[in-house]
Amino acid sequence: MNVSPGGKPVIFNTMMATLNPGDEVVVPTPYWVSYPDMVLLAGGAPVFAPTTADTGFKLRPADLEKAITPKTRWLILNSPSNPSGAAYTKAELRALADVLLRHPQVWILTDDMYEHLLFDDMEFWTIAQVEPALYDRTLTMNGVSKAYAMTGWRIGYAAGPEPLIKLMAKVMSQSTSNPSSISQYAAVEALNGPQDFIKPNAKLFQERRDLVVSMLNQASGLKCPTPEGAFYVYPSCEGLIGKTAPSGRVIGSDKDFANELLEAEGVAVVFGEAFGLSPFFRISYATSNTVLEDACGRIQRFCGAVR
Ligand SMILES: Cc1ncc(COP(=O)(O)O)c(C=O)c1O
Structure with a gap:
């Protein structure tokens, strides 16, 4: 050991x-x-x-x-x-x-x-x-x-x-x-020590996962698979590649997507290139439902404004 x-x-x-x-x-x-x-x-x-x-x-x-x-x-x-x-x-x-x-x-x-x-x-x-x-x-x-x-x-x-x-x-x-x-x-x-908090905690994360997956799948151009564990989702932003962000710049990669989203809506995500698989991005949902609803709402607004 x-x-x-x-x-x-x-x-x-x-x-x-x-x-x-x-x-x-x-x-x-x-x-x-x-x-x-x-x-x-x-x-x-x-x-x-x-x-x-x-x-x-x-x-x-x-x-x-x-x-x-x-x-x-x-x-x-x-x-x-x-x-x-x-x-x-x-x-x-x-x-x-x-x-x-x-x-x-x-x-x-x-x-x-x-x-x-x-x-x-x-x-x-x-x-x-x-x-x-x-x-x-x-x-x-x-x-x-x-x-x-x-x-x-x-x-x-x-x-x-x-x-x-x-x-x-x-x-x-x-x-x-x-x-x-x-x-x-x-x-x-x-x-x-007592382990009885672990299952309810996982349940809480499962609810957050369901919230985030559902809201991201309602954003145009995103596809979010439902993960089995941890506290991350890894959605695809392929549907937005080659399109134009509200800034007027073209989204050429998941890195561009992350930068444009940050600039337009103040939401930080990690682009997939950092994890060796594009065009995706990662969201950690180890935070409150209020923050997650707000962030996913902003992501929906951003994706809706991409042309
Ligand atoms: C997959 C994985 N392994 C290991 C770690 C290491 O965690 P720590 O060094 O805090 O124990 C992390 C933390 O983010 C992780 O995500």
């Missing part, structure tokens, strides 16, 4: 501890922005495995197979996902595990940060649970930032094969040392 100052250092230390120059790390797109940069900083090469809205932004076994080479060291899985909210079912993980069993050089880092934010009674599964034969090459990570709203306490943790955990501890001992003992005690309380 490794305990680090947040989920971020868990992943970064893993990459630092294991990558040699030229080693490849398969990162499905859209990805959490930090993964490719962490791989690059550690001297590795991110290899992007594309997904599409049609497959719910989930990696298909054939696409995983295509991305793997003899140089592949890791696959990073993140379910539920930041930025798409997509979550894998047991059967979907089973199919990916079958591919991974054929490639013993590939280790799996599974980022389970949003484990407790799953909707519509979907059950959470992680790959080492689905295929115990992958145990010896899986790092399962989590943290208290999301489910316990303890981002500032900086605690993330991971379980995996002992030699790997020892290497991660070596990297950590030369950088941050241990996370603060005060935060560690707080995290122990969070994990061992």
Whole structure:
């Protein structure tokens, strides 16, 4: 078991501890922005495995197979996902595990940060649970930032094969040392204390998701899939590309869309290019219904004014 100052250092230390120059790390797109940069900083090469809205932004076994080479060291899985909210079912993980069993050089880092934010009674599964034969090459990570709203306490943790955990501890001992003992005690309380608020919280997020998905799908030119988890939506703005914003400028990309929306309506979204899949954008709905209704109303007004 490794305990680090947040989920971020868990992943970064893993990459630092294991990558040699030229080693490849398969990162499905859209990805959490930090993964490719962490791989690059550690001297590795991110290899992007594309997904599409049609497959719910989930990696298909054939696409995983295509991305793997003899140089592949890791696959990073993140379910539920930041930025798409997509979550894998047991059967979907089973199919990916079958591919991974054929490639013993590939280790799996599974980022389970949003484990407790799953909707519509979907059950959470992680790959080492689905295929115990992958145990010896899986790092399962989590943290208290999301489910316990303890981002500032900086605690993330991971379980995996002992030699790997020892290497991660070596990297950590030369950088941050241990996370603060005060935060560690707080995290122990969070994990061992009453958990009864987690389900009602997820329910609240589900209601927010439904509100945002419904309002965005009423905006002309946007198409918003319904995600299974986390607190993000990843709508397509393809219908607005090539059209003219109220400023008179042409919207040529999701970056232009985000900039024009910010300028016209004061709503900040993150453009899809940052997550490696365009033309989309990400909205975090970890805020109140009042703010969300106001923001989505403004997005509708903006889209309605695009010609
Ligand atoms: C997918 C994912 N992994 C890991 C983290 C890391 O969180 P922290 O470093 O706050 O524990 C985040 C935070 O945004 C995230 O979205």
